Amino acid sequence: MKNMKGVRLRVRDSSTDVLPERYGVRRKPRKYLLPIPASYFVAVLCFLFFVFVVIVLVERKLPTPLRLVDAPSNPESFIAERAMNHLMRLTDIGPRTTGSYENEVLAIKFFEEEISHIMDQAKPVHRVQVDIQKTSGAFPLHFLDGMTNVYRNVQNVIVRVSAKHSESPHSLLVNCHFDTVSGSPGGSDDGASCAIMLEILQIITQLDQPLKHNLILLFNGAEENLMQASHGFITQHKWANEVRAFVNLEACGAGGREILFQAGPRHPWMMQTYSESVPYPYASSLAQEIFQSGVIPGDTDFRIFRDFGHVSGLDFAWSKNGYVYHTKFDNVRQIPLGTLQRTGDNILALTKGLVNNDKMANTEKYASGNLVFFDFLGAFVIRWSEGTAMLINTLAVAVSIYCLFKNMKASVTRDMEYTVYVRQLAISSSVAIGSLLLILLANFLIALTLTALGRSMSWFARPVWIFFLYICPTLFVPMVLLLLVSRWQRSVVTSAWTLFQLYSDGYQILWTLILLICTVLRIRSGFIALLWIFFTIIENFCRTLLFRHWRGGKWLLLHVAALLLPFTQCLYLILAATSLYVPIMGRIGAGNNAEVIVSLLIGIKFGLLFTCIVPLILLVKNPDRVLSMLSGLFLIAVGLLILTPLGFPYSADPAAPAPQRFMIAHADRTFHDEAGNVKHHDTGYWVVNMDQNSPHTVKSLVSEMTHMQLVDQDCVQQVYCGMPYLMPALSFIWKTHWIPGPPPLISLPTTLYLNKSEMISHDHKRLTFTITGPDHIGVILSPVQGVVLGHWSLYEQERPAGPKWNGRDTYFIYYAYASDPGPWTFSIDLKGPRLSNRTTVDMAVTSHFMHGPAQVGVRFRRFLLQFPPWTDITAWTATYASWKF
DSSP states (O other): OOOOTTOOOOOOOTTOSSOOGGGOTTOOOGGGSSOBOHHHHHHHHHHHHHHHHHHHHHHHOOOOOOOGGGTTTOTTSOOHHHHHHHHHHHHTTOOOOTTSHIIIIIHHHHHHHHHHHHHHTOOTTEEEEEEEEEEEEEEEEOSTTOEEEEEEEEEEEEEEEEESSSOOSOEEEEEEEOOOOTTOOOIIIIIHHHHHHHHHHHHHTTOSSOOSSEEEEEEESOSTTTSHHHHHHHHHOTTGGGEEEEEEEEESSSSSOEEEEEEESSOHHHHHHHHHHOSSOOBBHHHHHHHHTTOSSOOOHHHHHHHTSOOEEEEEEEOSOGGGTTSTTOSGGGSOHHHHHHHHHHHHHHHHHHHTOGGGGGGGGGOOOOEEEEEETTTEEEEEEHHHHHHHHHHHHHHHHHHHHHHHHHHHHHTSOHHHHHHHHHHHHHHHHHHHHHHHHHHHHHHHHHHHTTOTTTTTTOTTHHIIIIIHHHHHHHHHHHHHHHHHHTTTOOOHHHHHHHHHHHHHHHHHHHHHHHHHTTOGGGHHHHHHHHHHHHHHHIIIIIOTTOOHHHHHHHHHHHHHHHHHHHHHHHHHHHHHHHHHGGGSOTTSOHHHHHHHHHHHHHHHHGGGTGGGGGGBSOHHHHHHHHHHHHHHHHHHHHHSGGGOOOBOOTTSOBOEEEEEEEEEEEEEOTTSOEEEEEEEEEEEEOSTTTTTTTTTTOGGGGGOEEOOTTOHHHHTOSSOOOOGGGTTOOOEEEEEOOOOOOSSOOEEEEEEEEEEETTEEEEEEEEEOSSEEEEEEEEOTTOEEEEESSOSSOOOOOOOBTTBOOEEEEEEESSSOOOEEEEEEEESSSOTTSOOEEEEEEEEEOSSTTSSOHHHHHHHTTSOTTEEEEEEEEEEEEEEO
16 A cells, blocks of 8 residues: 555544534534434334224234034034024113013023023033022122112022032132113123123033033122122122132123233232133233222222122223213124124133132132233233332333433533533433423313313214324424424534433433332332333343444334334223223213313323334424424314314214213102201202213203203212212212203102111110112211211121211112012111200112113103203102201
8 A cells, every 4th residue: 555645544433423523513414413304204103103003903803703503613612603692682681770670580581591401401520500599788888989788689690510520619700790770781781791601601511521620600680789799699608608719701891802900819820820821812900000090980890709708800891882881872783793702712711721720729829919911912911920020120220220321421421521411311301201291281271272162072982083182282292392492402412313312311211210100109000111111221222232333214213123012012002091981081970071181191191102202303304394294183183173063072873872971860859857847849850961061962952951950069968869869989970950840750659767766875876767669779878067877787897988068977878679679677876965855867868760660751751852862861760858867
């Protein structure tokens, strides 16, 4: 090589983002100045939308159903068509309210016939026993505001399958319920579960090998009556003591996939059996924590078996298409054969796995902590114990902090001083956290604007509106914030890559804090933060150790690939949660702004989901193009909502109903004074407004609505059904109306007799009452100031109190009988000073005619016929009377 004088070779480190300082710090080569074209970023968004489509397709995929012609070649397989035939015969009976002829006679007859037919075909190795239980009892139920549940003669159909020659003392319980709410055929809730269990009974009794442990199938007849029948079984039945584990089948929607949303307490071996045996897993400890938090208005028999039977189990429910839940639309047309096949295959496999599991013989030996669990796109279940979660989370937090320091060291060495970097990282972290708050504020303001314009809940029947109204702003708002703040930061941070790294680390700090909080508070759904941190760490190490010279499109590909799995898993969970709570917004009460609730839920969920995308805007050459696209989609959507009827929230389409719900009671109210004289009496319609658009959506269609009066929230007679009150689960629905109207036709008067008032001591008074009336009765007690409720004759356990009224305790007793009506006598003990010569307690009795000819009279029916077809009304006749004793 010739020696070339005057020529000096300059070798530039390709890992740096800017030219050496002698070339001028502010003079950056175009290659490294905002290196990602806007088209690349749009391509990433399109790819993520493709991921969304794939997840939707995975959620909707159902197995091919087996039909009756397939039965001979599949003797041990679940036959969906046979289960559907059971379901059609059961729903043909009609609504099956506890106490009705349909529930107490026709449904019982249906099960007796079907089970008898199955028993006749059972293989001789099995011993099959059937028992029809009539049970009575009482128990406290801490559900929302709390209540006392009293029941008489509710019915259970119980089947027990055991080995004929070597019977086990241990049993697996599988439970469903055949009763329904008033007016609903109960196709999904819970007729389909009954059909699935009948088909499982058919298959189990045709096996050539006997079961290792016993199988008890409980068809209970009073779950909708606040879980009375399951309590009667687990506390009183002769087979209850042998139950070692249970599987509960429920529904809060129709069709789709059944989700395992409650497991335990303890006994992780059951979750292990589930993950190893079922062909189509769908489970989440996140769903369990959400449900058990009380955010979702509802409960299942899982609570009864857990709290009163002290047994661990698994709780399953359909959650898709919650629009039909507890409505007239809950029929067989809403349940595809593929759904029955999927759920049947899973529950059959799980039942076999549990009932033949050796751990059933000594379940306490395998009792340990709860599990963190979730499925990945329905393919398999990932699970670990709480103890393991603590260890993994702690390690992840430590490694995350190490990566943050490593990134800081690299940037300080290359671009800036230590104190400057720390200051900029603090700014970026604050902006990351502030961006979430700004998202919530923006979505909140959008929701309030739509509410003010009368365009709320447009997404109820068409959830696609959520994308345009709230998801687009959730991506747009933090991008704008980052671009604005970064303009000021560029005077200090000379590299776009370093600025991007600062904000990526800022969001990583956010996720690390979330994981740390979840670990300290033992929140199992912290696995979501763990996923983000774990894959961010992987990306960090890959970028610094293996691909440190990648920039532009290659680096973008690495970033998307590294975070694709946590993005996919979190989007999978978000979409499942969204499909659950959107229909729930139609039954949370008019006093709660559903538009605001959805906007905030979408904001926080997608705001966290987009933390992997938002910092990329700092590397885009033309970010205005991206922002214009997002803002344009939002503005077009708002324009369509305002100017067209596309945003009407409800649908009467039988194939895809999305009804507006009402609960209306034709009521007779009587108020007595201290002397027992009537001081006020009126009749009319009590309208419970189930969503924020009620009742103004129908006000112009129903003539009587012009005379509505808002019910006083603070009056205990009206909060606890001063218009009649069906159950305390409705206490969150406080915005109701009273419409004066004609008197209802009361076929059976409700009476309250004070049988005896006796002084036990100078500060102890006992009142004994007898009540007669229909098969659904509520009693409200409120001792006066200075007087407390002591013992009562209902049961020995604690007496749960409801909400305070004027500073006084209130107690709600729900009483129901399924058959053999008779007077109900009970006593209460009151304690306090001067009990003998003053009023000591306010007492009210409500009666509810929930079925039969007395449910809706002629005048009431005429009133109901004015409501449009896109509404669903739970209607009944009721009375209310209050006294002072």
